[in-house]
Structure formats: C-alpha cells, structure tokens
Amino acid sequence: MIDRNTEQLLSHYLDGVETPEEFAQLEQQALQDPALRRELMRLATLDTMSRTLLKETAAAREFAAHGVRVIHTAPSLWLSRWFWSTAAAAAALVACVGGLNLWQARQAEQAVVATLVEARGKCSVFSVQCSESSESGVLSSTILPPGTRVTLGPDGYAKLSYADGTLVELQKNTTLTLGAGQGSRLFGLVNEWRGKRIQLDAGTLSARVAKQKIGEAMALATPHATATVLGTMLQLAVTTNSSLLSVQTGQVAFATATQQEIVSAGESARVQDGVLRKVMEPVPPVAAGSVDQDGAILFQDSFADGFGKWNLYTKQSDGSMQPTTTQTCPDIRIVTVERGGKSVPVAELVGKAPGGPRVGMVTETVKTKADSCVFAFEYTYDGPLRRAMEGLEIGMPCRVTPQARPAGEWNQVRWECTRTTDAQGSPCLAAKLYFNGELIGETAFLSSGEGVDVMLEVIEGKFRFANVVIREMKR
Amino acid sequence: MNSDQNHETFEKLFLPVQTPLRGYLFATTRNWTATDELFQEVATTLWRKFGEFDASRSFRAWAFGMARLQVLRHRQTFARSRLVFSEDLMDSLATVAGDETGEDDWRLPHLAACMAKLPPSDRKLMGMRFEQEFSLAEIGRKIHKSEAAAGMSMMRIRRWLRDCMEKTMAMEKAGAR
Numbered sequence: 001m002i003d004r005n006t007e008q009l010l011s012h013y014l015d016g017v018e019t020p021e022e023f024a025q026l027e028q029q030a031l032q033d034p035a036l037r038r039e040l041m042r043l044a045t046l047d048t049m050s051r052t053l054l055k056e057t058a059a060a061r062e063f064a065a066h067g068v069r070v071i072h073t074a075p076s077l078w079l080s081r082w083f084w085s086t087a088a089a090a091a092a093l094v095a096c097v098g099g100l101n102l103w104q105a106r107q108a109e110q111a112v113v114a115t116l117v118e119a120r121g122k123c124s125v126f127s128v129q130c131s132e133s134s135e136s137g138v139l140s141s142t143i144l145p146p147g148t149r150v151t152l153g154p155d156g157y158a159k160l161s162y163a164d165g166t167l168v169e170l171q172k173n174t175t176l177t178l179g180a181g182q183g184s185r186l187f188g189l190v191n192e193w194r195g196k197r198i199q200l201d202a203g204t205l206s207a208r209v210a211k212q213k214i215g216e217a218m219a220l221a222t223p224h225a226t227a228t229v230l231g232t233m234l235q236l237a238v239t240t241n242s243s244l245l246s247v248q249t250g251q252v253a254f255a256t257a258t259q260q261e262i263v264s265a266g267e268s269a270r271v272q273d274g275v276l277r278k279v280m281e282p283v284p285p286v287a288a289g290s291v292d293q294d295g296a297i298l299f300q301d302s303f304a305d306g307f308g309k310w311n312l313y314t315k316q317s318d319g320s321m322q323p324t325t326t327q328t329c330p331d332i333r334i335v336t337v338e339r340g341g342k343s344v345p346v347a348e349l350v351g352k353a354p355g356g357p358r359v360g361m362v363t364e365t366v367k368t369k370a371d372s373c374v375f376a377f378e379y380t381y382d383g384p385l386r387r388a389m390e391g392l393e394i395g396m397p398c399r400v401t402p403q404a405r406p407a408g409e410w411n412q413v414r415w416e417c418t419r420t421t422d423a424q425g426s427p428c429l430a431a432k433l434y435f436n437g438e439l440i441g442e443t444a445f446l447s448s449g450e451g452v453d454v455m456l457e458v459i460e461g462k463f464r465f466a467n468v469v470i471r472e473m474k475r
Numbered sequence: 476m477n478s479d480q481n482h483e484t485f486e487k488l489f490l491p492v493q494t495p496l497r498g499y500l501f502a503t504t505r506n507w508t509a510t511d512e513l514f515q516e517v518a519t520t521l522w523r524k525f526g527e528f529d530a531s532r533s534f535r536a537w538a539f540g541m542a543r544l545q546v547l548r549h550r551q552t553f554a555r556s557r558l559v560f561s562e563d564l565m566d567s568l569a570t571v572a573g574d575e576t577g578e579d580d581w582r583l584p585h586l587a588a589c590m591a592k593l594p595p596s597d598r599k600l601m602g603m604r605f606e607q608e609f610s611l612a613e614i615g616r617k618i619h620k621s622e623a624a625a626g627m628s629m630m631r632i633r634r635w636l637r638d639c640m641e642k643t644m645a646m647e648k649a650g651a652r
Contacts (some may be wrong), residue, residue: 011630015604015611016505016557017622023558031564037571043500043633047605047639049586050505052497056607207483336613 002039010036053063098114151175152203165210166218173258195219198309204237224271228253232265242272244279275430337464346466376414378464405436410466412436485525486630488534489518490500494581496542499572502563503546505557507608513532514551539573581640585647589639597632 002010009026017027030036059448108370150170153157158170160178179197196218209218209229220227220236222243227236234252235436238245245254246268254261254269259276270279336347392408405411414434432439496517519542546565556589575629590598600607603609603617613624 007634008627008630011633012626014502014505014633015626016556017611017626027560027564029559032568034567034571037564037568039494040502040646041498042637043570044502046586046636047634048497049494049581049583050590050601050636051605051608053583053586053590054602097634102491336609338510426624438595458610 002036010040013040014043014047130200149175149177162210164212166196167208168198169206171204171206174205176200176203176205197221200236201238202237204235206233206235208233222271223274224274225254225256227263242270243272244268334426335464338424344466346464349463349465374414374416375469376412376470377465378410379413379463380405380410381463485522487581489521489538491580492535492538495572496538499539499542499568500546502568504549509549509552513545514540517545520545533573536573539569543569580644585640585643586636587634589643592639593632593635597628597635600625600628601632 008021008028009018009029010116011026012022013128030040031342052105121347131275150158150160151356152172152174154172156170156174160168162168167189177199179199195212198219199221201223205220207218207220207229209232211229212218219227220229220234222238222245224237224241225237225245227234227254232252233248235246235248237246239245245252246261247265248262249265251265252263254263254271255275256274256276258273259277260270261276263278268279269276292293330349334345336343337346338344412435415431416434417431497510497514497533501507502515504510504513516539521538522542528534543565547562550559590601593601600614600618603614604611609617610624611625611629615622618625621626
C-alpha cells in the first residue's frame with residue numbers, strides 16, 4: 001500500500017514538478033521498495049494510455065465531424081485488431097462524454113491545419129462555390145482544417161501552406177480532402193493520430209514538404225497508393241486508374257496495400273491497375289518551391305515541442321538543413337498564448353534589471369551554407385518593458401531598436417542579408433531590415449564569414465517571440 | 476518459419492507488450508517525444524533481432540531488456556532537461572515491468588469507460604494535461620488555481636482512474652470465470 005506522501009511524490013515525478021529533494025527521496029525509496037516500483041510503472045502506463053486515448057478521441061471526433069475517409073495503407077491482422085480496439089475505445093469515450101465540454105471541441109492541431117494562401121479560377125472549398133472574380137481575395141488566408149474538401153475547376157489553381165512551411169500547389173481539375181494522418185509507424189502499427197494527410201482523388205499536386213517529425217510523416221494518399229513523406233519536393237498526379245509520383249528531392253515511400261517502392265530524387269513510380277513499379281518518366285521541372293517567395297528553410301522553430309532545435313543545425317546528405325540536437329537555454333520557457341483564437345506556443349523571456357535574460361542563437365551551419373538569407377521572427381511584450389533589443393550579429397554586432405507596437409501586439413521583424421564584398425574586396429554582409437513590413441534600414445557589416453547570431457535581450461518585463469524562421473533568399 | 480508466420484508470431488507477442496513498454500519509457504524519460512521515438516527504436520530493434528529470440532524464454536522480459544538498453548543509450552539526451560533515475564533503478568523498473576506475473580493487462584476500452592465516469596472538470600484537466608500537453612503551471616493558470624492545486628487534482632484523478640481500472644479488470648476476470 002502506498003501512503004499519501006509517496007503517492008504525491010510519484011505524481012510530482014510524473015508531472016515533472018518534483019523538487020531535487022523529492023526526486024532523491026523517490027529514487028531512494030523506489031530502489032528499496034518493489035511495490036513502489038510497480039506503482040510507478042502502473043501510473044506511468046496509465047499516463048501513456050490516457051494520452052493515447054485522449055489524442056485519438058480528439059482525432060476521431062474531428063474525423064467524425066468532418067466526414068473524412070480513413071484509409072489504411074498496410075492492412076494486417078495486427079493493424080485491424082489494434083485499430084478497431086482503439087476506435088472502439090475512442091468511440092466509447094466520444095459517445096459518453098462528447099458534446100459536454102467545450103474543451104473537447106479542441107481545434108485541429110496547428111500542425112495539420114492548412115491555410116489557403118492563393119486561389120484562382122473556379123474552385124470550391126467546404127462545398128461553398130467561389131465566383132470567378134472574387135475567390136482569391138475572399139479565400140486568401142482561409143484556414144482549412146482537417147476534413148476540408150477542395151475542388152478546382154478547369155481553370156483552377158490553389159496554393160496551401162502549413163505552419164511548418166510545407167507548401168502544396170494544386171493544379172486544375174484537382175479534388176482533394178485535407179486530413180490529419182495516422183502516425184506512420186512500424187509495420188503499419190498506428191499509435192496516434194498525427195501528421196498531415198491529403199487524400200488526392202483527382203488531378204495533380206506539387207508539394208514541398210518541410211522536415212516532418214519521425215512518426216508524423218505527411219501522407220499523400222490517392223485511390224491507388226499512398227506516398228509517405230518526411231521532407232522532400234514531389235509531384236503526384238491521379239487519373240482514373242493510375243497514380244504517378246515524381247520526386248524532385250529527398251526520398252518518398254510509395255506504397256499500395258501489397259507493394260512498396262522507395263522513390264528517390266529524380267525518380268518516378270506509377271501505380272497502374274493495382275501494380276506499382278518505377279518508371280522512366282521525366283520528373284517535372286516545376287518544383288513546388290517555386291511557389292514561395294523565399295528559398296529553402298534553413299532554420300525554423302514554432303516552439304511546439306519546447307525550446308528546442310536551438311544552436312545545432314546540420315546539413316544533410318540531400319543538402320537540406322535539419323535540426324540534429326535539442327537544447328534548452330536558461331531564462332527561457334515556453335508558454336501558450338492566444339493568437340487569432342488559437343493557442344500557440346511561444347518562447348518567453350522574463351527579465352528584471354540589471355542585465356535581464358539574454359539568449360543567443362547561432363545557426364552555425366548557415367554561415368557556410370547561405371550567401372544570402374532571410375531571418376524573421378515575431379515578438380510581443382507585456383508592460384512594463386523598458387527596453388527590448390533585437391540584434392542580428394554577423395561577424396560583428398548590430399542592434400536595432402525599432403518603433404514597436406504597443407504592449408500585447410505582435411511585431412514582425414525581418415532581415416534580408418546578402419554576402420558581398422566591400423570596395424577593398426573584404427567580405428561583408430549587406431542587410432536590409434524590415435519592421436512590420438516596412439523597410440526601416442540598410443546596413444553593411446564587415447564579415448568574418450561567421451554565422452548568424454541572433455541576440456534577444458529584455459531588461460524588464462516579459463518578451464515573447466514566435467515563429468523564428470531563417471530561409472535562404474530566392475535568387 | 477516463413478516470413479509471414481514470423482511476422483504474425485512477432486505481432487502476437489509484441490501486441491500485449493506495447494502499452495507497458497510505453498509506460499516504462501515514459502516512467503524513465505518523462506518526455507513524450509523521447510517516449511515516442513524510443514518506442515519506435517525498441518520496436519524496430521525487437522523486430523530486427525527477433526530471429527535471435529529464444530522462444531523458450533519470456534518475450535516480455537526480452538523486450539524490456541531491450542528497452543532498458545535503449546533508455547540507457549539515450550540517457551544523456553533527456554538528462555539535460557530533467558533529473559533521471561540511476562541505472563540501478565532503471566534496471567529494477569525494467570525488471571518489474573518485464574515480470575509476467577505482475578502484468579496488469581490494462582486496455583484502452585477499460586480506460587475509456589473509466590474516464591467517461593470522471594466529472595467534467597476532471598476530464599477537462601485530463602485533456603489539458605495529456606491531449607494538449609500543458610504543464611501543471613499552465614493548467615493552473617487556465618483554471619485559476621495554483622500549480623500545486625493542479626498537481627493535487629492530477630494526483631487525485633490518477634488515483635481514481637487506477638482504482639477504477641483495477642475494479643473493472645477484477646469484474647471482468649470474475650465474469651470470465
């Protein structure tokens with residue numbers, strides 16, 4: 001029997017709020033007491049089950065609400081058993097508690113929500129017809145949650161973006177449904193409803209998929225096969241009896257119920273009449289990246305999984321930049337704020353004079369990778385804020401204190417930097433600073449070729465920043 | 476044994492171990508991302524090495540031995556942000572979890588039934604903690620209580636759910652007799 005004090009120790013430990021003394025006490029007791037070890041295992045198992053159930057219940061509710069078809073790409077006894085037992089559990093919970101609480105009507109996770117950033121020609125979204133003359137203006141920035149069906153006419157065109165920078169370009173006569181995916185897992189074993197999913201029923205899409213988390217691969221499904229993507233550029237086209245996948249960068253797993261091919265950069269694969277094979281098709285020259293004004297993302301952090309990915313980015317064999325290490329910085333914590341009716345994670349510095357907290361971000365590999373790049377982030381602060389400084393250091397420090405919007409409002413900061421040489425032929429970097437969309441300064445720095453170092457400092461009050469992105473500049 | 480049979484045998488053995496494996500990984504890392512990724516690694520390793528598994532021995536103990544190795548391998552990574560148990564305790568926890576005789580056999584439908592009996596305010600708390608993955612401090616702010624009060628509520632809910640699961644399992648076993 002576990003006494004109340006020990007129960008509290010366990011609960012504190014599982015919630016990550018134990019003091020060092022409590023941790024030491026729990027460890028010592030657990031080493032000596034098998035019953036306590038068993039209780040810890042049971043409570044931890046209960047936590048993992050609760051998480052699985054609640055996340056899947058939410059996903060099941062979203063799917064039920066939006067009527068999205070769920071497709072299994074690798075049916076097996078195991079998958080079926082697992083899926084149906086979980087679905088039964090989720091359905092039971094939905095039936096029992098559904099509709100009772102507002103909290104349960106959780107919005108689709110930001111990660112799987114697309115935004116329509118451009119539309120032309122005849123199209124329909126949510127089955128609402130768009131007139132030819134007004135769709136772009138009307139639909140621009142429309143949020144498309146999982147379950148949204150998009151249909152383009154013979155002259156239609158649309159571009160979707162996701163919060164992580166993934167872009168999807170739709171061509172004429174395309175019909176698709178957006179959804180959250182099943183986490184792509186070992187042997188088709190699905191543990192959670194995670195990741196983006198697009199069900200392409202007809203037409204052609206091009207995608208530039210940002211690096212996805214392991215277990216949250218983006219799934220692009222057609223009636224014939226599913227492409228599972230962790231980060232690449234590709235084109236997928238569907239006709240009545242075939243699906244053609246062409247990969248421009250990276251690798252994509254393309255699978256039917258019985259076959260799978262790994263399709264690499266420069267390769268294509270086709271499913272025709274149920275048979276999957278690689279084919280000698282020219283890979284379309286039109287890359288989805290061309291739809292973006294900026295180049296490849298070198299660094300991005302939405303803070304969705306904490307204050308990670310800081311400092312260490314490395315170049316992969318396919319040329320992309322990927323985070324390889326997670327690291328936390330002192331004086332910073334992740335908080336959730338309401339923005340546009342959504343809860344989003346942001347990084348928060350809380351400062352008190354003198355000095356205040358200060359964080360530096362050095363994207364070490366950027367220095368050798370990009371001759372020119374865009375660095376952007378958003379920030380806000382709570383009063384009283386005596387001073388906020390944002391600086392970009394490239395070889396030598398540069399700090400700017402632009403005219404900020406009032407406390408509580410978000411400001412957008414964007415630098416565009418280009419590596420060049422000065423009159424004496426010494427390397428330097430030219431930078432343009434935009435603040436809330438307005439060009440407020442141009443500067444040139446002598447550069448030793450060292451990396452991009454971002455300094456954020458707050459002397460007093462709270463300073464919050466979000467959506468840090470560094471991109472190559474498109475030439 | 477052909478490949479399909481091999482796969483099927485593995486599935487049968489692995490299926491009941493999944494939930495406690497995740498529990499062990501979470502108990503030792505307290506980090507959901509690490510739990511998910513280590514689970515993938517453990518599952519992949521078990522499948523890759525399944526040919527070396529001695530069928531006369533306990534699959535569960537073998538699986539937890541493998542999980543223990545993976546946790547120890549990655550210990551430094553998650554130790555940066557959290558206090559982590561000593562290797563001795565991690566070994567002991569793996570032994571406890573790998574013991575077939577102590578298996579709880581908790582299942583999601585049972586938990587769903589128990590969770591449905593919670594008062595709405597407690598379900599809301601569970602949603603914030605496990606679906607939205609808020610910290611106790613964040614939950615406290617949202618429900619206008621202190622972090623400590625949110626922690627006490629979580630402790631009470633865990634206790635209630637554990638008791639409910641035990642009762643449900645006991646009733647199921649009694650009904651099966």
